[in-house]
Amino acid sequence: MRKCLISAFLLLASVWLAPAQNENLYLWNWDIEAGLSIPFIDRSVAVGLDGKSVLLSDISLVRSSSNSATILPTFYVSAGRHIDNTPLCVRLGLYMNHAFNQMNGGPSPLRERETILHLMPELRVYYLRRPYVRLYATLGAGLRTRFYSETLDGDTVGKAHFGFTWQITPLGIEVGKNWYVNVSGGYGLPCPVAVSVGYKFQK
Numbered sequence: 001m002r003k004c005l006i007s008a009f010l011l012l013a014s015v016w017l018a019p020a021q022n023e024n025l026y027l028w029n030w031d032i033e034a035g036l037s038i039p040f041i042d043r044s045v046a047v048g049l050d051g052k053s054v055l056l057s058d059i060s061l062v063r064s065s066s067n068s069a070t071i072l073p074t075f076y077v078s079a080g081r082h083i084d085n086t087p088l089c090v091r092l093g094l095y096m097n098h099a100f101n102q103m104n105g106g107p108s109p110l111r112e113r114e115t116i117l118h119l120m121p122e123l124r125v126y127y128l129r130r131p132y133v134r135l136y137a138t139l140g141a142g143l144r145t146r147f148y149s150e151t152l153d154g155d156t157v158g159k160a161h162f163g164f165t166w167q168i169t170p171l172g173i174e175v176g177k178n179w180y181v182n183v184s185g186g187y188g189l190p191c192p193v194a195v196s197v198g199y200k201f202q203k
């Protein structure tokens with residue numbers, strides 16, 4: 001374990017200290033990412049500033065005898081425009097999570113469906129940029145929309161909720177050049193921990 005940690009530290013140090021021989025190797029015009037995350041905050045019970053619980057979803061991650069819902073991973077697509085000669089990238093992200101449930105306690109099954117969407121402008125700041133490794137932080141805020149419906153005996157009723165959404169990612173890492181793998185961790189509603197693949201379009 002100690003040898004692995006030392007090797008990882010030396011690798012990161014060599015990447016950090018290695019001279020950038022050509023700035024154009026890691027300056028791109030724009031990029032696009034697609035990835036997955038677990039919606040454990042988006043479908044939890046939040047607590048407001050007044051101490052009262054806030055309903056974030058009608059189909060939650062909490063399982064019980066009456067709730068065996070199927071909750072899919074959050075899928076997201078994000079596109080960014082890099083600002084020349086700066087470590088900044090302006091982005092727009094779309095995040096979607098879908099869940100469905102069937103409760104059989106009555107004379108006929110009750111079917112629930114819910115889709116949560118986030119649309120967020122984001123600002124990404126790179127604090128390490130090398131041709132094949134980049135570290136960054138991201139701040140995003142935007143609109144959260146939740147669509148919920150119930151179907152019983154062929155009749156469907158639904159409702160929609162609109163609210164504020166946000167995401168703070170203090171640490172993300174991109175590995176690769178044009179094609180890359182992205183792993184990020186932070187705090188927020190849509191995807192606090194995410195894994196994605198992306199493509200950078202060079203100038």
